[in-house]
Amino acid sequence: MTPATAGACTAATAVVLAAALLGTAALGARRASDAATVALSLFLLELTWLVKLLLLAGVFRPAGAMGGALLLLAATAGAVLAGRGSRRRIAALWRAVRQRLRGAPRRSFAGRRPSPFMLPAVVLAALAVLVHARSLAVALRLPPRDIDSLWYHLVAVAAWVRTGELAPAIENLSKDGDLGWTVAAETYPRDAETVSAWLSVFTHDTSLAGLTQFPFLLLMAAAVFGICRRLRAGRGPAVCAAALAVLAPTVVSQAYMAYNDIARAGVALAVWHVLLMAYPEADDRARTLPPRTALVLAGALLGLGIGIKAATVYLLPAAIVSGLVLRRAADPATRPGKAAGLAGLVLPAAAVGAFWYVRTWIGWGSPLWPVAFGPFDGPRTMDELVESARPPAWQGEPAALVVLRSWWSAVGRTGDAHWYVEWTGQLGLVWLAVLLPAALLLLGAALLGRPAGDRGRYRRAAFGVVLPVAAATLAAPGAWYSRYTMPLLGAGAVALAVLAGRTVARLPARRGRAAVLAVTPLVAAAVCAGLAGQFRYSTFRPMEDPGQAGFRASVRLLAAPAGERALEGVWGPYRGVDRLAAGTRIGFCAEDTPQYWIPLVLIGREYRRILVDLGSCTTASRIPALMRAADVTHLWTSRDSDIAERVRSTSAYTGLRDMRIAEFRSEYGWQLQLYTLAGPVRR
Structure with missing residues (x-):
């Protein structure tokens, strides 16, 4: 760059x-x-x-x-x-x-008591800014290191940037052979990847790809704040809620990754904010969008979420139910009819969200390939994708119990250290000790609370926002994955703002301020405990693998010279791959599909090289002919695979020469072996 x-x-x-x-x-x-x-x-x-x-x-x-x-x-x-x-x-x-510029008189604040939430709002907002300023530094100064980005998110982006069109992520990729999850680069919905592509098209490399989720992070915070304000929480509680939602360990850990879970959460929460604009309360005089326009925007946002991650479709029925709940208290003169409300959500969601699924359906025979779901066939199941990755001690347990165990593991260690993609307990202590209790208390207040006026406000918050968001999030597959359930953070934060704001407002000024000051250190301690590693390992590691550098080492790395930073993580052991010329075509056998961080390491951070699926090779003797037919000059194998052993044992006859391009002493070196055709095939 x-x-x-x-x-x-x-x-x-x-x-x-x-x-x-x-x-x-x-x-x-x-x-x-x-x-x-x-x-x-x-x-x-x-x-x-x-x-x-x-x-x-x-x-x-x-x-x-x-x-x-x-x-x-x-x-x-x-x-x-x-x-x-x-x-x-x-x-x-x-x-x-x-x-305003001419100095028109503003509302006087004389005589108004200071908000008791001013101090916690300032503290939490400052903490959020500092933490994500560091996330911004990681995104800009370190190369991509996270598994799914190197495996398929940025692999799709690489093909688009290299060709300028919707080219296949990997050439000749097909249903033949055991392709594992590598097909995700070609078949998953990729709206988040379009943001990565926009950030890459001008630089033609990955240097800005770490910024992919920052717009969605801002959207997540803005939506939580806006929902709180629409539910008549004060500015102080709303700022606290927005900060808490983006300070959970799972959010902080993913902010600099080209993943899509923050993107999905930000869009989901924005849907409910816009729904509140579509159905303002009868006495709400705040200027907002025309109701039908707001409904169309909410539906379009649902479509964007579906284009980011298929699990967003679970939010659609929840949004419809929320619309019906919010409609009851809306102004009868302006609120859309029930049919208009349904159409305003469903039709834009289908129109905006269908793009990738239609392409996958046409190209692969199923809109959800490679996952078998409902009437659609596929070589993989949702259980293989999410449930089989449970910690061993949780295998076979009911899904609801596993979710509770995952939340509880925020206070202790569960089994061996997982990669970020499988981390448990990353909603953090702030969810377990603060936001979850707030959501449960709000639900109780909505059902039983007094006075009646407050109960109506609590019901609008609980049944119009918090409960639908939480239920739809937990109904989706893999709800024990912390990163899949980020919308819960927004729901809990909204519950806290509404409940705490109204409770403190009913107290005398001195008692209310004392109550907030007493609770603030506890909330801050829960936040900081999560950020410090939840008593396990650091949230701030610059790579999702828990075996990598901790907080202090990562700070030193951020300050290191560019040459040292460029070799961080997997890039150092495989620096020899960058000696290959731009346009080099690297083939692989379908029996030996590159996964984890291998695909982008082979393609390169400048998106210059091309991966080609050679299909099923069967025997090593067929490989040179398959390479020539596909115009491939290099062959990738995993060092410990069966096909690699066959290639090594027959290299004298096939003409394939090991380039010894990886540093085998590295913990990653065993995973990559690159061959080139050194001579004619012996017959």
Whole structure:
């Protein structure tokens, strides 16, 4: 990455953001908390679809991306000018801004008591900023190290950036042979990967890919804050809730990875914020989006979530139920009808979310390939994907009990250290000790609380937001995985803000402030205990493998010279792979599929090399002919595989020469063996 390429990426992103801000103003989002969620939602919807359209057109290059961004801004401006309602809303916003700039009288704060939540809000917000500033440094200064990014997330991105079109992630990839989960690079929904691709197209490498989830992290915080404000929690409790949601260990650990779990959680919580805009309470005079427009936006966000991760589909029925609950207290004069509410959610969700599933269905015969689910066949099952990875002590136990065990493991060690992808207990002590009890207390208050006025408010929060989000999240497969259940953090944080804010408001000022000051250290201690490693191992390791450097070593690594940082993790032992020329075609046998971090190590951080599936090789003697037929010059094998043993034992006859390209003394070195054709095949 050079300053010029980074500047081009920043400029093009700013153009897309400008289009989103213009759209936000045209839709009429005037309340700051609403406008933040709407703007980020529009930005991500526009960006993901812009990338897909550029890929379909075959012009996904730096010039095409910049041109597409400018066309998007021009189209948005044209649509705004053509719409009478949008022009009126922008004019009203402009008048409000001019009045503010001219010093129009503001509301007086004289006589108002200071919020007792000011101190915890400042402390938690500052902690969130500091922690994620470090996440930003890791994303920008270290190469990608996380397994799923190197295995398939960035493998898909590499093909798009290299070719400028929707090219296959791995050439000739097919159903033949045992391909493991490598097909995920070609068959999984990839809307989060379009953000990675946008960040990569200008630099043509992975240097900015670690920023993939930061827009979604901001969306997650903005949505939690906005939900709290829509449920009439004060600013202080809302800030505390937003900070707590993004300070859980699972969020902090993944913030700098090109994964998609933060993306899914941020979009899910934004759906409920927009639903609250669609169904404002009858006495809520805050300016917001037209109700039907808000419903369409909520449906589009559901579609974006489905395009990120298939498990988001479980949120759709929950969102429909929430809409019916929230509709009861909404203004009868403006609330959409039940049929309109259903259509407003389902139709945009289907239209926006179907893209990747239709392509996979056409290319692979099932929209969910390689997972067998319902009427769709596949070589793998959901149990293989999520349940078989349970810690050994939990195998065979009921799913609900495993979820509870996972939560409880935040206070102790469970079995051997897992990689991040299988980590338990990473919702942290703040979930177990603070947010989960708050959600349960809110549910109790909604059913039994007094006075009646508060009970109505609690019911709207509990049955309109917290319970549907939690139920849909826990109903999805693999609910014991901490990273799969990030929306729970938002639900619990909202419950805490609503319950704590209202409880303290009913107390005398001195007692309320004393209560908040007494609880704040306990909450902060729970947060810090989670960030310090939950009594196990550090949340701050720069790689998901728990055997890697701890917090102090990772801090030293961040300050190290660029040459040392570039060889961190798996990249050092395999530095010899980078000697291969750009465009080198590396084949592999279907019996010996590259997985874990191998695919991107072979492709390279500059996305220059190409992986090719040679199909089933059967015998080593067939490999040279298969390589020549596929125009492949190099063969990858895993050092301890059966096919590798056959290649080694027959190399004198096949002409395959071991390049000895890995540092075998490294703990990773055994996983990669690269051959090249050294001569003609002996007959």
